[in-house]
Each structure stands twice: as C-alpha cells, then as structure tokens.
Amino acid sequence: MKNLHGRTLLTNPAYTKSTGFTHAERELYGLRGLLPYNVASLDKQIERVLGSLRRKNSAIEKYIFLNALLERNQRLFYRTMINHIEEIMPLVYTPTVGEACREFAHIFRNAQGFYISPEDRGEITTILKNWPEEDIRVIVVTDGERILGLGDLGANGMGISIGKVALYVACAGIHPAQCMPVMLDVGTNNAPLREDPLYLGYPYPRINADAYRSLVDEFVKAVQSRYPNALIQFEDFSSPHAFEFLDRYAPEVRCFNDDIQGTAAVTLAGIYTSCRITKKKFTDLNIMFLGTGSAASGTAELAVNAFIAAGLNQSQAQKRLWFIDRKGLVTAHNENIKPRIKPFAHEHPACSFVDAISTIKPDVLIGATGVAGTFTEAIVREMSAVNERPVIIALSNPTSHTECTAEQAYDWSNGQAIFASGSPFDPVRYKNQLLKPAQGNNAYIFPGIGLGIYASAARLVTQSMFLAAADVLASIVSEQEIHSGAVYPSLTRVREVSHAIAVAVCQVAIQEKLTSLSMPEDLGNYVRSLMYEPNY
Numbered sequence: 001m002k003n004l005h006g007r008t009l010l011t012n013p014a015y016t017k018s019t020g021f022t023h024a025e026r027e028l029y030g031l032r033g034l035l036p037y038n039v040a041s042l043d044k045q046i047e048r049v050l051g052s053l054r055r056k057n058s059a060i061e062k063y064i065f066l067n068a069l070l071e072r073n074q075r076l077f078y079r080t081m082i083n084h085i086e087e088i089m090p091l092v093y094t095p096t097v098g099e100a101c102r103e104f105a106h107i108f109r110n111a112q113g114f115y116i117s118p119e120d121r122g123e124i125t126t127i128l129k130n131w132p133e134e135d136i137r138v139i140v141v142t143d144g145e146r147i148l149g150l151g152d153l154g155a156n157g158m159g160i161s162i163g164k165v166a167l168y169v170a171c172a173g174i175h176p177a178q179c180m181p182v183m184l185d186v187g188t189n190n191a192p193l194r195e196d197p198l199y200l201g202y203p204y205p206r207i208n209a210d211a212y213r214s215l216v217d218e219f220v221k222a223v224q225s226r227y228p229n230a231l232i233q234f235e236d237f238s239s240p241h242a243f244e245f246l247d248r249y250a251p252e253v254r255c256f257n258d259d260i261q262g263t264a265a266v267t268l269a270g271i272y273t274s275c276r277i278t279k280k281k282f283t284d285l286n287i288m289f290l291g292t293g294s295a296a297s298g299t300a301e302l303a304v305n306a307f308i309a310a311g312l313n314q315s316q317a318q319k320r321l322w323f324i325d326r327k328g329l330v331t332a333h334n335e336n337i338k339p340r341i342k343p344f345a346h347e348h349p350a351c352s353f354v355d356a357i358s359t360i361k362p363d364v365l366i367g368a369t370g371v372a373g374t375f376t377e378a379i380v381r382e383m384s385a386v387n388e389r390p391v392i393i394a395l396s397n398p399t400s401h402t403e404c405t406a407e408q409a410y411d412w413s414n415g416q417a418i419f420a421s422g423s424p425f426d427p428v429r430y431k432n433q434l435l436k437p438a439q440g441n442n443a444y445i446f447p448g449i450g451l452g453i454y455a456s457a458a459r460l461v462t463q464s465m466f467l468a469a470a471d472v473l474a475s476i477v478s479e480q481e482i483h484s485g486a487v488y489p490s491l492t493r494v495r496e497v498s499h500a501i502a503v504a505v506c507q508v509a510i511q512e513k514l515t516s517l518s519m520p521e522d523l524g525n526y527v528r529s530l531m532y533e534p535n536y
C-alpha cells in the first residue's frame with residue numbers, strides 16, 4: 001500500500017476502502033477517528049452508491065456522480081460498474097458520454113488523462129515523464145475531430161478516451177494504472193466551441209496538415225520510447241486521418257483504429273449471428289452500407305476477409321457489398337469515389353437508396369452515417385418487403401444520431417426486424433411480444449483485443465485478430481439469446497467475451513509469430529490470471 005497512512009491513505013483513490021477499512025486496519029494505518037464506527041462491506045458500499053445514483057434524475061448528473069466516485073474510490077467504482085454493467089455502461093459510455101463530451105468544459109472537475117498541444121512539439125517524450133505510471137499497456141488517443149456522430153469537439157473529446165479506458169478496466173480487467181487516456185489537442189474547427197469562455201482546449205483552429213502529421217508522428221515515437229509495451233488505440237479521428245494513420249502505423253507499431261477495426265468486428269459478428277436466426281448462409285449474403293466513413297468501409301474490408309475465409313474469391317466477396325451515399329447507390333459510374341469504396345462500386349444503373357434495396361435485395365442493412373433518421377420508414381419497409389427477417393444495424397452514436405430507433409425498426413417491419421444499434425435501446429413491446437434489441441458496439445471487441453495484446457505481448461495488431469474476435473463473439477451468443485432475437489450476448493457477459501477474445505488474440509499472435517513470449521498451454525487460465533478484479 002505504498003506506505004500510505006492516515007488521511008493520505010483514506011483519500012487515495014487507488015488504495016482507499018473508505019468505510020470498508022476494518023477496525024484492525026484502522027488501528028494499523030492511523031485511521032481511528034477518521035471514519036464512522038460501522039465497517040461497510042464492498043456490497044454495502046455498492047448498495048449506497050446505487051441509492052445515490054438512482055436519485056439523480058438526469059443521465060449527465062449520474063455521469064458526474066460516477067466520475068466523482070472514480071476519483072474517490074477506484075475499486076468501488078469499478079466493482080459497481082462490473083456488477084451493474086447494464087445500468088452503468090450507458091452512463092459512463094454511449095449515449096451519456098456524448099453529452100459529457102459536449103459539456104466537458106462545463107462539468108470539468110479534476111484533470112484525468114494526458115493532454116498534448118502543438119506547444120509541446122519537440123518535447124512530448126519529456127512531458128510524458130510527468131505521467132506518474134511506469135507500466136502503461138493501453139493508450140486510448142483521440143484528436144477530438146469526430147467524436148461519436150457529434151463531429152469536432154476539440155479537447156472536449158477527452159471524455160471519449162476516458163470512457164473507453166473505463167471499459168478496458170471494467171470489461172476486460174486491464175488494471176486502471178496501466179491505462180492512459182490521451183487528448184491530442186491540435187485545436188478545433190468548431191468555432192462556437194472555441195468561443196465558449198469556459199473552453200479548456202487549445203483555442204485555435206486545427207493546425208495545418210503537415211504540422212498535425214508530424215505531431216502525431218512525434219507522439220507515436222514518444223510512446224514507443226517511454227512505454228514500449230503499450231498498445232495505442234486511435235479513437236474518433238476523422239475518417240481520412242483514421243485510415244491514414246492506420247495504414248502508416250499498423251505495419252510497424254502496436255496499434256489499431258477502433259472505429260474502423262473494432263466496429264468492423266462487432267458488426268461482422270452480428271452478421272454471423274443473424275444467419276443463425278434467418279437460416280441463411282453467410283456466403284450467400286448481400287450487405288448494404290449507408291455511409292462511406294471509417295465504420296462502413298472498415299466493416300466492408302473485414303467482411304471481404306471473412307467471405308474469402310469462407311470460400312469466396314476476392315471479386316465474388318467484393319460483389320456482396322454495396323454502398324449508398326448521399327446521392328444514392330455508389331456505382332462504377334460515379335465520379336470521385338473514395339479509394340476505399342472503389343472495390344465496392346459495381347456496375348449498376350444509378351438509383352436511389354430505396355430502389356437499390358428493391359433491386360439488390362440486401363439481406364443486411366448497415367447504417368454508419370452519424371445522421372439520425374436516415375433509415376426512414378420507406379427504407380425499413382422496403383427491407384421488409386425483400387426479406388422475411390430483415391437485418392438492420394444502426395451503428396451511429398450516441399442515440400440522438402442513430403439511423404433509426406429500435407421501436408421504428410420493429411414498427412415498420414411488423415416486428416420482423418433483427419435489429420442492433422451502436423447505442424443501447426430498451427426492450428420494445430410490439431403487439432404482445434417483448435422484443436430485445438442488441439447493442440452492436442465495439443465495446444464487445446476492443447477490451448478483449450487489448451487484453452489479448454497485453455497477454456501475448458504481440459508486436460502488432462492484425463486484421464486476423466479482428467476476424468478471430470468476430471468469430472468468438474458470434475459463437476458466444478447462446479441459443480437462448482438467439483431465440484430472443486438478439487445478435488449479441490447480454491452485456492452482463494462482456495468479461496467472458498473479452499476473455500475469450502483475448503485467448504483468440506493470443507493464438508493468432510502465436511500463429512503469426514508476433515510474440516516471443518512463451519505463453520502457458522492453458523491460455524484460458526493464463527489470461528484470466530491477468531484480469532484485474534476490483535476487490536478489497
């Protein structure tokens with residue numbers, strides 16, 4: 001306990017047990033008189049936390065309360081979150097984290113995470129020494145340019161790095177001291193934000209492209225020298241930068257992009273599972289995307305790998321995937337097609353979104369636009385006209401930006417839609433059935449990837465790891481869950497999911513010779529032994 005004593009111990013968030021210190025400990029650590037008489041078990045403390053939490057009547061107030069708890073008593077925060085993940089995750093993560101980012105400068109209390117601005121150029125390695133931890137294994141970094149579907153939120157985007165780190169700890173058991181949220185604050189082009197008198201970020205427009213790239217380069221190099229064992233997760237960069245950095249760094253640096261690869265794996269898993277409900281063959285599917293950004297093209301690229309692994313050749317695989325943009329179907333005749341979408345721009349007459357559904361008859365429709373309401377009634381009805389059980393996945397976050405709500409998907413499909421969404425929806429009563437929408441969020445993937453990289457000390461994060469993660473996630477969904485129409489396992493099983501993904505990542509790391517670590521044969525036990533369990 002680092003020789004902490006008295007009030008210093010009592011107020012240390014990592015080591016305090018607060019009212020949980022036993023009388024013997026109170027004697028030993030100079031705590032007598034500093035606490036009320038009764039010793040509270042962790043369970044009792046959790047009960048008290050939930051009581052206080054539930055009396056707050058807005059999500060943002062709950063977020064503020066939980067954040068304060070994290071700053072006060074880390075183990076109590078994480079134990080509460082793990083034991084009550086379905087209640088807490090939407091408060092710490094999407095959708096509430098979206099609001100928390102918007103309000104970041106107004107609800108700010110204590111600095112968490114690490115901030116880098118253009119004024120740190122040339123000194124990032126030096127200032128990283130200010131971070132008090134020596135053994136960082138996971139870094140979540142954002143530049144705040146595309147926070148969820150909310151756009152450029154500048155330094156307020158730190159909220160997303162903090163939220164993702166909380167998920168690494170709660171969902172995969174990475175130790176909190178080994179995680180680091182980072183904000184690469186290169187300015188913001190969101191003028192009203194810059195003009196907000198309470199704004200805390202670098203209050204200038206985003207720096208120019210060359211200056212920006214070299215700062216990102218310096219950051220990546222600095223991390224490699226200060227924290228050679230760290231995994232870097234790029235989060236919520238704008239789409240072109242997300243792809244650029246993934247292409248540049250992934251072949252050499254232990255990193256991945258969550259919005260491209262994490263989202264792709266969770267979506268692919270949902271598609272696999274949907275086949276168990278529709279009884280369709282995966283290799284027979286046609287998949288249509290609305291949106292051409294990171295999540296959509298990342299998913300299409302991973303789906304190509306998956307189709308190839310299932311026996312199709314590359315061109316057959318590409319032909320299963322179709323893209324819709326603002327103007328309608330993206331065809332080979334379009335001009336200025338984004339390079340990553342080109343392989344999916346097929347020979348086809350130009351047509352509207354609805355007409356594309358009626359002629360191509362996609363089995364699966366995926367929305368990744370960041371724009372609310374883009375799956376209209378006409379779209380969902382057309383999907384239902386060409387499918388007995390249309391699969392509709394509305395990925396955009398937070399809830400206010402979702403392509404359609406669960407209720408809309410069920411109403412407009414006469415209760416037949418197999419629906420999943422990036423942000424959670426409550427079960428929906430449709431006629432006399434209770435339909436349970438699933439949450440297709442990369443939270444099922446990235447924590448397990450991180451744990452697997454930690455456990456295997458793999459040098460790189462590869463596409464086969466995401467393919468394996470998708471397989472694992474799909475195979476974990478139980479018959480009972482399938483029966484209720486859900487394409488993902490219950491969130492209450494997320495630690496089990498992360499553990500299984502981590503084991504699969506270790507296996508890939510061994511097969512692909514990405515690790516020199518000799519791991520025990522019983523990978524399951526080994527990985528479990530690394531998982532942090534917050535207890536006193």
Ligand SMILES: O=C([O-])CC(=O)C(=O)O
Nearest residue numbers: 094148236259397441442
């Ligand atoms: O944060 C989430 O809920 C999922 C995600 O990566 C995004 O929407 O950008």
Ligand SMILES: [Mg+2]
Nearest residue numbers: 148235236259
């Ligand atoms: Mg994201």
